[in-house]
Amino acid sequence: MKKQTSSRLFWIPVCLGLTHWTLQAKLLQPFLIQYRWAHALLFSLIGTLLSMCVAWDQVKTPLMFMYSCFFKPLGKHDNHQSRLESFYQDQASIYDRTRDSLLRGRRTMLKLSAAHLKSQLANGTYGNRKPIWIDLGGGTGWNIEQMNKSLPIDQFEHVYLVDLTPSLCKIAEERFKRNGWTNVTVLCQDASTFQADVPLDGRVQLVTMSYSLSMMDGYFAVVDRVQSLLCADGVVGVCDFYVSGRTSPASERGLAHLRRQCHWLTRYFWQMWFEFDHIHLAPGRRDYLEYKFGTVKSLNRRNHFIVPYLVQIPYYIWLGSAVKNTLASSTAVIDDDIDSLASNQSSPKLAPSTFSALTVAQKNKQWRLDYQPDLPCHTQFRSYIYAFTWEDPRVDLSYLNLSSDDVMFVITSAGDNALEYALHKPKRIHCIDLNPCQNHLLELKLASIASLPYEDVWRMFGDGRHPHFQSLLHETLSPNLSTYAFQYWSQHSDRFSHKFYKTGYSGLALNIFEWWVRMNGLSGQVEAMCHAKTIEEQKAIWLEKIRPCIFSPMIRKILNNPMFMWNALGVPMNQMNMFLQECTTQQYIEDTLDPIPGHSLLSQDQYFYYLCMMQHYHRDSCPSYLTKDGFEKLKTALDVFRLHTDSILNVLQSLPDNYLTRMVVMDHMDWFDPESHDELDDEIKQMARACQVGGQVYWRSAGCVPWYNRLFEKHGFKVEALAIRKSGQAIDRVNMYASFYRGIKL
Ligand SMILES: C[S@@+](CC[C@H](N)C(=O)[O-])C[C@H]1O[C@@H](n2cnc3c(N)ncnc32)[C@H](O)[C@@H]1O
Ligand SMILES: *[C@@H]1O[C@H](CO)[C@@H](O)[C@H](O)[C@H]1NC(C)=O
Ligand SMILES: *[C@@H]1O[C@H](CO)[C@@H](O)[C@H](O)[C@H]1NC(C)=O
Ligand SMILES: *[C@@H]1O[C@H](CO)[C@@H](O)[C@H](O)[C@H]1NC(C)=O
Ligand SMILES: *[C@@H]1O[C@H](CO)[C@@H](O)[C@H](O)[C@H]1NC(C)=O
Ligand SMILES: *[C@@H]1O[C@H](CO)[C@@H](O)[C@H](O)[C@H]1NC(C)=O
Numbered sequence: 196m197k198k199q200t201s202s203r204l205f206w207i208p209v210c211l212g213l214t215h216w217t218l219q220a221k222l223l224q225p226f227l228i229q230y231r232w233a234h235a236l237l238f239s240l241i242g243t244l245l246s247m248c249v250a251w252d253q254v255k256t257p258l259m260f261m262y263s264c265f266f267k268p269l270g271k272h273d274n275h276q277s278r279l280e281s282f283y284q285d286q287a288s289i290y291d292r293t294r295d296s297l298l299r300g301r302r303t304m305l306k307l308s309a310a311h312l313k314s315q316l317a318n319g320t321y322g323n324r325k326p327i328w329i330d331l332g333g334g335t336g337w338n339i340e341q342m343n344k345s346l347p348i349d350q351f352e353h354v355y356l357v358d359l360t361p362s363l364c365k366i367a368e369e370r371f372k373r374n375g376w377t378n379v380t381v382l383c384q385d386a387s388t389f390q391a392d393v394p395l396d397g398r399v400q401l402v403t404m405s406y407s408l409s410m411m412d413g414y415f416a417v418v419d420r421v422q423s424l425l426c427a428d429g430v431v432g433v434c435d436f437y438v439s440g441r442t443s444p445a446s447e448r449g450l451a452h453l454r455r456q457c458h459w460l461t462r463y464f465w466q467m468w469f470e471f472d473h474i475h476l477a478p479g480r481r482d483y484l485e486y487k488f489g490t491v492k493s494l495n496r497r498n499h500f501i502v503p504y505l506v507q508i509p510y511y512i513w514l515g516s517a518v519k520n521t522l523a524s525s526t527a528v529i530d531d532d533i534d535s536l537a538s539n540q541s542s543p544k545l546a547p548s549t550f551s552a553l554t555v556a557q558k559n560k561q562w563r564l565d566y567q568p569d570l571p572c573h574t575q576f577r578s579y580i581y582a583f584t585w586e587d588p589r590v591d592l593s594y595l596n597l598s599s600d601d602v603m604f605v606i607t608s609a610g611d612n613a614l615e616y617a618l619h620k621p622k623r624i625h626c627i628d629l630n631p632c633q634n635h636l637l638e639l640k641l642a643s644i645a646s647l648p649y650e651d652v653w654r655m656f657g658d659g660r661h662p663h664f665q666s667l668l669h670e671t672l673s674p675n676l677s678t679y680a681f682q683y684w685s686q687h688s689d690r691f692s693h694k695f696y697k698t699g700y701s702g703l704a705l706n707i708f709e710w711w712v713r714m715n716g717l718s719g720q721v722e723a724m725c726h727a728k729t730i731e732e733q734k735a736i737w738l739e740k741i742r743p744c745i746f747s748p749m750i751r752k753i754l755n756n757p758m759f760m761w762n763a764l765g766v767p768m769n770q771m772n773m774f775l776q777e778c779t780t781q782q783y784i785e786d787t788l789d790p791i792p793g794h795s796l797l798s799q800d801q802y803f804y805y806l807c808m809m810q811h812y813h814r815d816s817c818p819s820y821l822t823k824d825g826f827e828k829l830k831t832a833l834d835v836f837r838l839h840t841d842s843i844l845n846v847l848q849s850l851p852d853n854y855l856t857r858m859v860v861m862d863h864m865d866w867f868d869p870e871s872h873d874e875l876d877d878e879i880k881q882m883a884r885a886c887q888v889g890g891q892v893y894w895r896s897a898g899c900v901p902w903y904n905r906l907f908e909k910h911g912f913k914v915e916a917l918a919i920r921k922s923g924q925a926i927d928r929v930n931m932y933a934s935f936y937r938g939i940k941l
């Protein structure tokens with residue numbers, strides 16, 4: 196395909212050159228000088244004609260395709276089949292060659308369907324039976340040949356291709372004969388009424404429709420037929436053009452809408468344009484499909500056919516399950532231990548936002564709880580803030596004393612610390628984040644650990660780059676990801692193409708630091724410090740080379756300007772005020788950084804600063820989930836996770852009394868305004884209610900004695916300082932906060 200295009204392009208300048216040379220002759224000169232536009236027109240016309248003659252073989256296919264798709268009159272046909280046949284008969288032989296760039300997303304849809312089927316097969320959902328697949332409106336059988344690359348055709352009991360156009364069916368028959376597939380049958384019949392030689396109702400595991408639903412008359416009957424064909428665990432894969440309605444359909448509330456809505460011009464234009472060819476894009480088809488089936492995966496994309504930017508034909512890739520999303524199936528999913536507790540609660544306060552409309556997609560992947568992605572509190576986040584967690588879990592673990600009875604409540608962040616806790620096998624870890632992307636990130640880590648080999652996980656999160664991330668996502672990770680996380684990573688699959696840790700807002704800080712290191716010519720020193728063999732060596736490099744640059748007079752000035760901290764480093768105003776009451780910004784940063792080089796070796800233990808300086812981890816210096824040992828242990832410990840996408844207060848309200856035993860809430864309370872702290876007061880009150888007697892809450896603060904400690908005491912906690920930072924001494928490997936506290940519920 197590429198080669199054809201480039202040889203075609205090669206002829207164009209040659210022809211233009213020839214034309215130009217002809218025009219140099221006196222012949223046309225007087226006329227052309229007067230009419231410059233005619234010059235241009237003639238010039239390009241002759242050029243085009245010549246190049247077409249020279250490269251006729253290459254030009255023929257697209258021209259015929261354009262003619263039959265856009266210009267050829269369809270004529271009057273009473274019957275759908277004869278209309279289709281007249282549309283396709285001259286195209287049949289060139290069909291496959293011309294559809295690659297027009298009918299996009301078919302490969303992805305097939306890969307997702309295959310991945311889903313494979314995970315069901317591996318799980319023993321079908322026992323020893325092989326699956327049956329029907330490709331409705333399958334045309335020339337391209338899909339079936341393509342599927343063989345992901346899931347070999349002999350893994351199916353039978354494959355049926357149903358298509359109404361005889362000339363396309365003929366091509367499909369020839370193709371299957373050529374490939375020697377005996378268990379593939381072509382049925383040249385209508386999709387809603389077709390009959391095979393054996394009854395198929397309720398026996399089919401997979402039905403696919405690529406760019407055919409939009410062509411079928413009577414789509415209600417077709418979708419209903421698909422439903423009656425599918426077995427209980429069956430899946431539907433669809434890929435097609437669409438236009439959205441003016442607003443999103445009510446039946447899909449709560450499901451991911453990313454990029455689904457179309458601009459009004461797009462809506463009208465494409466709908467009318469395709470109507471000429473009897474292709475129907477109106478939203479009803481997709482809506483009915485989603486109304487009938489449960490959404491498992493859903494992607495909305497734009498096809499920039501031939502002309503980038505100007506042309507944006509919306510298309511979608513969608514995977515559905517035979518079981519429709521129901522509220523009833525959701526309650527069983529939430530949490531076995533909550534279920535038992537919830538029935539024993541004086542006033543159950545299950546917040547609707549947390550527990551509504553759990554989709555079937557989540558039924559088998561119990562990590563992520565459903566949420567409403569279109570709420571403004573979620574849509575305000577377009578990316579994750581933290582690509583890595585910036586608190587030291589080792590210190591937490593030394594106090595947490597986790598056992599198999601512990602039910603934890605932690606802030607997700609990048610999920611690194613939650614994974615660290617999971618290695619100590621508590622009963623349950625509830626991870627909470629208001630930013631959906633932080634949970635997408637943890638979900639990706641969980642899915643990777645569950646389904647990928649160690650080396651792939653190391654490449655993604657250790658090296659921070661994986662050249663084949665997109666195919667891993669579609670072929671292996673997708674069955675383990677929620678609709679939401681899948682959609683996010685599918686749209687951001689470039690995050691792993693270069694340096695993952697330089698993405699997100701924390702990545703911005705790493706970029707600034709890297710830039711600063713280069714500006715100061717410190718790259719060599721930074722590298723040497725990260726690979727120093729002794730603490731003395733590390734300290735020497737810090738004191739003699741790096742520190743003098745960090746605390747240069749200019750930087751001091753910048754640091755002491757509060758706007759810098761607030762804007763560039765994203766330190767919330769209230770948090771900054773907390774430490775400014777105790778020391779200057781510069782003092783705070785000195786207290787943070789100075790003890791680090793003397794604390795432990797960057798190359799062996801100090802993975803936090805190693806990452807900041809190198810933008811990737813080292814095999815000897817990384818979080819436990821990236822070590823071979825930790826990775827293997829986690830593979831069997833992932834069931835403990837529940838991911839909530841909501842505010843801390845809302846999630847707490849949804850939990851039963853006396854349920855939690857350990858809470859790690861990081862530094863988030865620093866962000867509240869001490870002058871009006873009703874919301875924090877509510878939150879701590881809810882912590883006290885949801886926490887068992889003897890249960891513990893852990894927090895870090897930029898202040899040595901945070902003002903909100905008294906709120907904990909007010910609500911029945913005994914507050915104790917576990918560590919308060921003093922100049923020159925590190926309290927943990929990150930050493931970023933001035934204090935570390937624990938409250939024990941009395
Ligand atoms: C755009 S083609 C897509 C073909 C193929 N699925 C692909 O992706 O290349 C649409 C196909 O739907 C078929 N089709 C349209 N209406 C149909 C109907 N009522 N029953 C069966 N097939 C139908 C047409 O014959 C045509 O092959
Ligand atoms: C896997 O099998 C278990 C029981 O064997 C079942 O509960 C679960 O739904 C299956 N998961 C999938 C994805 O089919
Ligand atoms: C082909 O299909 C028949 C029944 O439809 C089945 O018995 C046979 O095992 C299948 N063969 C293969 C190779 O899948
Ligand atoms: C189908 O896949 C199998 C297994 O990957 C392979 O051996 C076979 O050659 C493929 N057939 C075709 C026609 O591509
Ligand atoms: C609720 O749980 C407590 C202990 O947690 C138990 O003593 C009590 O009997 C339970 N009440 C009901 C109605 O099950
Ligand atoms: C840790 O927990 C165990 C029970 O799980 C308890 O016996 C032990 O005293 C605890 N240790 C500390 C230091 O709290």
Ligand SMILES: CC(=O)N[C@H]1CO[C@H](CO)[C@@H](O)[C@@H]1O
Binds near residue numbers: 314561645675
């Ligand atoms: C939680 C979950 O969905 N786990 C599945 C991830 O994928 C593997 C296979 O790739 C399954 O075995 C797990 O059950």
